[in-house]
Amino acid sequence: MLSFFGLKNGPKQVQIEGVDAAIVSDGKETILTAALKAGIRYPNNCRVGGCGACKCQLKSGKVKELTESAYILTAEELKAGYILACQSIPKTDVVVHVDHIDAGAPSHPLVTTGGTITARRALTHDIVELTVTLDEPLRYSAGQFAAVSVPGVVEQARSYSFARAPSANGNTEVVFYVRAVPNGVMSNWVQGDAALNHRVVVEGPYGEFYLRESGSQIYAIAGGSGLAPVRALLEQALNDKCNRPVVFVFGARTQKDLYCLDDFASLRAKWNADFTFIPVLSHEPEDSDWKGERGLVTQFIEKRIDPQAQVYMCGPPPMIDAAIAELERFSFRANDIFFDKFLDQSHTAAPEKKAG
Ligand SMILES: Cc1cc2nc3c(=O)[nH]c(=O)nc-3n(C[C@H](O)[C@H](O)[C@H](O)COP(=O)(O)OP(=O)(O)OC[C@H]3O[C@@H](n4cnc5c(N)ncnc54)[C@H](O)[C@@H]3O)c2cc1C
Ligand code: FES
Numbered sequence: 001m002l003s004f005f006g007l008k009n010g011p012k013q014v015q016i017e018g019v020d021a022a023i024v025s026d027g028k029e030t031i032l033t034a035a036l037k038a039g040i041r042y043p044n045n046c047r048v049g050g051c052g053a054c055k056c057q058l059k060s061g062k063v064k065e066l067t068e069s070a071y072i073l074t075a076e077e078l079k080a081g082y083i084l085a086c087q088s089i090p091k092t093d094v095v096v097h098v099d100h101i102d103a104g105a106p107s108h109p110l111v112t113t114g115g116t117i118t119a120r121r122a123l124t125h126d127i128v129e130l131t132v133t134l135d136e137p138l139r140y141s142a143g144q145f146a147a148v149s150v151p152g153v154v155e156q157a158r159s160y161s162f163a164r165a166p167s168a169n170g171n172t173e174v175v176f177y178v179r180a181v182p183n184g185v186m187s188n189w190v191q192g193d194a195a196l197n198h199r200v201v202v203e204g205p206y207g208e209f210y211l212r213e214s215g216s217q218i219y220a221i222a223g224g225s226g227l228a229p230v231r232a233l234l235e236q237a238l239n240d241k242c243n244r245p246v247v248f249v250f251g252a253r254t255q256k257d258l259y260c261l262d263d264f265a266s267l268r269a270k271w272n273a274d275f276t277f278i279p280v281l282s283h284e285p286e287d288s289d290w291k292g293e294r295g296l297v298t299q300f301i302e303k304r305i306d307p308q309a310q311v312y313m314c315g316p317p318p319m320i321d322a323a324i325a326e327l328e329r330f331s332f333r334a335n336d337i338f339f340d341k342f343l344d345q346s347h348t349a350a351p352e353k354k355a356g
Helices: 032-036 077-080 183-190 224-239 261-268 297-304 317-330
Strands: 014-016 021-025 055-060 064-066 082-084 088-090 094-097 111-122 127-138 145-150 156-162 171-179 199-206 220-225 244-253 273-283 308-313 337-340
Touching: 021 032, 032 088, 064 337, 077 317, 088 094, 111 273, 127 199, 145 171, 145 183, 156 171, 156 183, 156 199, 156 224, 171 224, 199 297, 220 317, 224 244, 224 261, 224 308, 244 297, 261 273, 273 297, 297 317, 308 317, 317 337
Parallel strands: 014 094, 220 244, 220 308, 244 273, 308 337
Antiparallel strands: 014 021, 055 082, 055 094, 064 088, 111 127, 111 199, 127 171, 145 156, 145 199
16 A cells, blocks of 8 residues: 555554544654654653553554564454554554553653763763753653664664753753663763764653652662663652652662762752662672662562552663562552663564564
């Protein structure tokens, strides 16, 4: 089938049942990107085919899938024609059906803009803080992330969470915390001197990790650079005069992996209710001078969580899976668990591109 513009490789019409919208994809972008650019509140979480949040049923037309979706969708869903919108580029005009929309999720229009890495600061031996000055302002909600690519260096964008609360009038400067992943292309490149003053492309915002309205305890868990979106979330909540009690458990291996401790001490000092910050070390030598907690982030859940809490978690997928298993152990409500797994290509890769 040719597109409504009559061009095989040209723009395609995408009709989205469930949000009652008809949009146009440029023929190169995914259904998710086209929908977010059109300002549609389309469910999405990871952007890399690893969470299933963006799944939709392909009712008519054809798509090209960028990665294999078989491991994230069930056999029944695959049989019923479900696809991942973040991994599907329309090859023809298409009609898709979305089952569930989160009416409270952020709906800032997706912006693609150039930017320059104007500052870089080591936070630990393997985490850097990057400040990117954008050519055009970008709006986001605390907890969301951007897709960042480096023309000529890393063409395929990687996801990085905004580490600071957003400005009310849009942001011309954004901050990311990036942890070096062994053999990771982007995360190691940004640690080097070449990154400073280098041009990048930033597309965002993506994601539905945001603070839900409630009066209940905020129980947050982060590991490594997963601290970034939790920091943004809590900073924004402070600006909004939030008076919910907070327990924030920050997992790291050793003392040299801890950072932003002073920032959290200052946040806690200004907070309008109880704020407990627990850094916990999993691999700190027994004979070191560390006086704080040792062990895993999961060991505090049962003791510290309020039964009515909302849980917010960010960081390495195994840490989040372990915390979910612990929450399930005492039948914690799944509807009050929110997380961003920092998936990379070792979790999601299926490099062969296949036509639909
Ligand atoms: C929603 C979201 C938010 C995120 N936010 C942050 C953040 O704020 N900070 C942060 O540091 N990270 C964040 N990440 C992770 C980030 O997007 C990158 O995945 C990470 O920085 C690694 O990128 P890289 O280019 O260095 O590694 P890559 O080059 O992508 O490689 C990552 C790993 O995968 C392996 N690998 C590469 N290709 C394949 C393949 N084909 N098959 C199997 N293994 C392969 C590599 O050897 C390496 O170990 C986030 C991820 C998501 C999904
Ligand atoms: S699988 Fe598409 S947003 Fe996660």
